[in-house]
Amino acid sequence: MRNYSRTPFVHKMETDVQSLDPRNRDILVSINGKLVPRAEARISVFDSVVQGGDAVWEGLRVYRGRIAAFAAHLQRLQNSAKALAFASIPSSDEIRKVVFATLEANGMTDQTHIRLTLSRGEKITSGMNPRLNQSGCTLIVLAEWKPPVYADSGIEVITSSIRRNTTQCLDSKIHHNNLLNNILAAIEANVAGVASAVMLDINGFISETNDTNIFLVRDGKLLTPLADSCLPGLTRQMVLDIALEHHVIAIEKNLSLTELYTADEAFTSGTMGELTPVLKADGRVIGSGRRGPVTERFQELHRQHAYQHGEALPFWSNQ
Numbered sequence: 001m002r003n004y005s006r007t008p009f010v011h012k013m014e015t016d017v018q019s020l021d022p023r024n025r026d027i028l029v030s031i032n033g034k035l036v037p038r039a040e041a042r043i044s045v046f047d048s049v050v051q052g053g054d055a056v057w058e059g060l061r062v063y064r065g066r067i068a069a070f071a072a073h074l075q076r077l078q079n080s081a082k083a084l085a086f087a088s089i090p091s092s093d094e095i096r097k098v099v100f101a102t103l104e105a106n107g108m109t110d111q112t113h114i115r116l117t118l119s120r121g122e123k124i125t126s127g128m129n130p131r132l133n134q135s136g137c138t139l140i141v142l143a144e145w146k147p148p149v150y151a152d153s154g155i156e157v158i159t160s161s162i163r164r165n166t167t168q169c170l171d172s173k174i175h176h177n178n179l180l181n182n183i184l185a186a187i188e189a190n191v192a193g194v195a196s197a198v199m200l201d202i203n204g205f206i207s208e209t210n211d212t213n214i215f216l217v218r219d220g221k222l223l224t225p226l227a228d229s230c231l232p233g234l235t236r237q238m239v240l241d242i243a244l245e246h247h248v249i250a251i252e253k254n255l256s257l258t259e260l261y262t263a264d265e266a267f268t269s270g271t272m273g274e275l276t277p278v279l280k281a282d283g284r285v286i287g288s289g290r291r292g293p294v295t296e297r298f299q300e301l302h303r304q305h306a307y308q309h310g311e312a313l314p315f316w317s318n319q
């Protein structure tokens with residue numbers, strides 16, 4: 001007889017790092033500048049993010065009193081909102097103030113991840129057309145205690161059957177909340193019992209994973225897909241900047257799965273998980289099957305870079 005009570009298999013690394021942190025039970029969340037306890041943090045059923053995923057977002061990380069690449073995240077949020085023709089987009093300074101106030105109210109200065117969401121706002125009645133939006137954007141600042149979500153030692157990935165959008169469908173330069181193709185890819189990774197799924201572009205080249213960018217290491221050089229179909233991630237940009245600074249050759253080009261399987265090393269990059277070694281892809285062991293020296297060096301350099309170039313929290317004096 002089938003056992004219906006069996007809990008679904010979830011990759012161990014994921015469940016270990018993503019269980020509910022008790023410190024997050026009573027956090028305060030900012031909705032349109034108003035701080036409310038987590039249990040009461042609600043938005044309207046008429047909000048555009050509920051009606052059509054019509055919103056843009058950023059994931060930010062706080063390192064010892066500093067927010068990594070804060071100005072660049074705010075710029076990307078505003079560019080995404082502008083591309084979607086949102087009205088009355090809040091300025092960087094307005095958003096900055098709300099983010100700082102949220103962190104201060106929660107006493108968060110480290111090991112914190114912030115999910116910043118800007119939706120097109122409330123509609124006067126349900127429907128798709130932005131003409132129904134007449135009262136400006138909704139801004140949500142959700143700050144949580146959250147150390148990097150992937151293990152430093154490495155993860156296994158599979159390739160998803162779901163493709164990333166092309167610019168002909170939905171431009172990956174817009175960091176939007178229409179995440180269903182990435183979610184379908186994440187489900188494939190869950191079913192396969194691995195941490196993440198590599199997504200190809202429409203031409204079959206590697207684009208990124210469902211939630212991170214990807215780098216290969218070959219003969220000491222870094223290789224990463226062109227940002228045609230992937231999100232041009234800010235951590236990806238940091239890795240490229242670090243490579244330039246340290247005279248490591250880094251090339252953006254089309255990359256095939258064969259190049260991933262036969263790379264010396266591979267790693268993913270993203271604000272949520274920082275740099276994470278990829279040890280196995282579609283059952284092929286990558287390089288030695290352990291974190292490689294280039295990946296380890298860049299993990300360390302990235303943490304230093306994220307902190308050194310971070311924007312200081314004005315309420316935190318211990319710098």
Ligand SMILES: Cc1ncc(COP(=O)(O)O)c(C=O)c1O
Nearest residue numbers: 211212213231233234235270271
């Ligand atoms: C699909 C996807 N790729 C890559 C990234 C990494 O981007 P970043 O380095 O700016 O966090 C993200 C993060 O939001 C993402 O959602």
